[in-house]
Amino acid sequence: MSSTLVPLVVAVPLLAAAALGALGNFAPSRFDNLVAIAVAVAVTVFSVLLIFRSADQTIHYWFGGWKPRSGIAIGISFSVDPLVAGVAALIGVLATAALVVSWDYFGEQVPQHFHVLMLIFLGSMTGFALSSDLFNMFVFFELMSIAAFALTGYRIEQSSALQGAINFAVVNSIGAFMLLTGIALLYGRTGALNLAQIGQVLSRGRADGLVVVAFTLVVVGFLTKAGAVPFHFWLSDAYAVAPAPVCILFAGVMSDLGLHATGRTYWEGFSGVLGADAGSVRGVLVGLGVGTALLGGAMAFVQAGLKRMLAFVVISHVGIFLAAIGLLTARGLAGATVGIVADGLVKGALFCAVASLARRLGETDELSLHGRGTPIPITGAVLGVGAVGLAVVPPLAILSGDGWLRGLLVVASALTGGAVLRAAGRIFLGLGPKQDELLVEPQAGAEAELRRAPRAGALLWLPGVALLAAGLTLAFTPGLARRAVQHAKLSVDRPALARETLHGVRTPLPKPSFERSPAAYAYAGAAGLLAIGFAALGLYRRRVPVLVAAPMHRLKLLHDGVVGEYVTWLTVGTAVIGVLFAVLIAKRP
């Protein structure tokens, strides 16, 4: 049966990880890396096949064969439609790229533990993306976390790497506790863990305190993983210090999985009971998204260290796609999903370029690398074209929304593209001055590799070229948005989805009816031009007006690495979102 592929995208990486863990000591060197690459390729192939095999009908896979009994789920299920399978394929592709880059990236013998953890990380991400059981999502959330914490701290000789890993672990653990508390509340109310069934039971009641608090806690848990403001502080610390191949996975997809889960939980679980309050939920999520997009863009623009810059790019784009999902429409969800995949490939390509820079030139600081990039022109091309991609891909993916909203998101993506473009211009073309008091310079050695390699082969830059080409192609493929909206219409039809999951009653796929409007291309073009403008401004402006400099300085100081402060912000964010929902939803007569 075609659905046998569904468990394999999780089981194969995990089984391979266990085998390497048990036998890795006896294998020849590099064997672990080869096995890991082969597994990542297999996961990619399986996921791409699943896109096509689920094209006509969503696949519901019940583990252990425990199908629901008279509408009550007693087992755990994965639900696979082309959108979800597309995210799984993104995970597979990025894992492949990361493992290929890691072949030449490390200037040392890599302990086999690294590849074992990468495989576990791969399997946990696909599991998290495919699962439609809330507690099972928590399990994969934690498995992802454990692997990611250890991978972040890989460079134990750098205290900044350890500190980044600790901040990551502490903040994400608390996010997970929030998520689990929310799940417990939902179980207490509905007696269910399957999302569709939770949605069914909730929709029969009203939106009381338990529903509001549970929704808040679950959303905060997922948004902590995503890195939405004000839950994002850990992200810039962790992504700036993790090895670049690991960052390909972190930046390319891990953060976006938090968004994916937020969308899934709202639509399958809460869209019924909160249906009358969709306006309030939309307001909060879009507001959070726009704030995240702009803050991330501004912070990206003031970094000189490329890894920390890209970390803020990730935050900014999380905000953009959160706003798209927060529109609470099929178009918003479809656009965000296609955007997450295309943009994830572009961000992955940029981290490939960073890996190449770190390995060949020994650092990733835009100022100290001024004009030194000439020996590696292809890396420069990836960085430059990728920067433009950062600016144009998100606006192409926003398929609806008011003009003001799309305008704000264009500014955010142009800021991120402009920041990277400025760095590319400085490093590879020697443009602009060597000093800039606006920029935060990374600590010496914090982002670099230990040993520089004067020559390193195509394995460092080729994955970047491939990812970039794939990402841009996907973003511009004309029919993709149309098909995505067609499937998303089913994803947002909660009652139909619940009937299908719990009773096996099939719903026909709606006819495709959507065409991407020319406005999307106009917004994308504007973002591209604006990014070039920002880059020029960054390189050639005389001084910074105090009206910009003073608040930016304040903002920089908030990202100071003190975990107690980060957790304070997490608490503040949770409380504010919860109180907002409480006031907007529960006070409704």
Added chain:
Amino acid sequence: MTLLPYLLAAWLFLVGLYGVVTSRHLVHLVICLSVMQSATYVLLLAIGYRSGKKAPIFTAGVPVKVGAVDPVVQALTLTDVVVSVTGVALLLALVVEIWKRAGTVDPDRLRRKEL
């Protein structure tokens, strides 16, 4: 009072959170995290409790009809405990390493200086 076990969970959650926010020692901070996690054990098990019912173990002579407390939350709590143990182990390993590199385990003194 029927709300008391839930209030205990809320208390553990918040007091752990307070500890994390104010901690001056990373080992203490990690323990505070596990206090927070304990809140989720208490909450899960309290939710699944049924007055007067026993554990869901039906050995010979115990008819299924007598009923038992909810078995699902117990399985969830077991997973939760494993998560907690592993998280603590990994964090403590990071703390050991940062003590060697930075010479301090006071999170407030691990401030980024390049800002």
Added chain:
Amino acid sequence: MSRNVRLGLFAAAGAMLAALLVWGFTGLPAFGDFQGEYGWILNDVAGHERHVTNVVASVVFDYRGFDTLGEEFILFAAAIGVALLLREARDDRERPRDEVRSDAVRAVGLMLVGPTVVVGLYLVAHGYLTPGGGFQGGVAVAAGVVLLYAAGRYRAYSAASPHGLVELAEGAGAGAYAAVGVAALFAGGLFLENVVELGTRGTLASGGTIPILNAAAGLEVTAAVVLLLHEFLEEVMYPA
């Protein structure tokens, strides 16, 4: 941000969070009054569907056995992760003397090693019949090994748990769980579906795949706990 500002912010936000939590909790069924259908159904059917007497074990290793796959790998990943983080080369300097001096502690402690391991194995073996199981029993077996260090000396502990062998066991425990899932696919079932004889309820030969998965969990937990402690103890034995 100064500590006072942080405390002030936290006090305000924490108070709001507290109010929210209490507000949410008041929506729960009164303590002891839970009527969730999921648990009702499983308590009713697990006995005759899975031939086990411990319903929790059937949830852990079958109905929600896929969660437990993730859980096994959480342990596995943590042990691997700790080994990665504490991987520094340890030189061959003389180890500090760590023998327990008190004869009484040593005698009682070492005497307890055997019984602890046996109790642990019993807990693993009977996990699907009575309270216990691979996770609980695995921790107890590992505790028996740790007693060698606590009541004796580190060398005894590391001799009783050769590193390569424990790593092998750890991978095998986690891998076996996933392999049972895949084996069901080859037998024509769904992942982790039971494809073997269910046996007689109330005996050790009951539960189909549950005893196999339970044993895999026991092996994994024992090995992971021993490995984790090994890594930390190595830190103590070879201070930087």
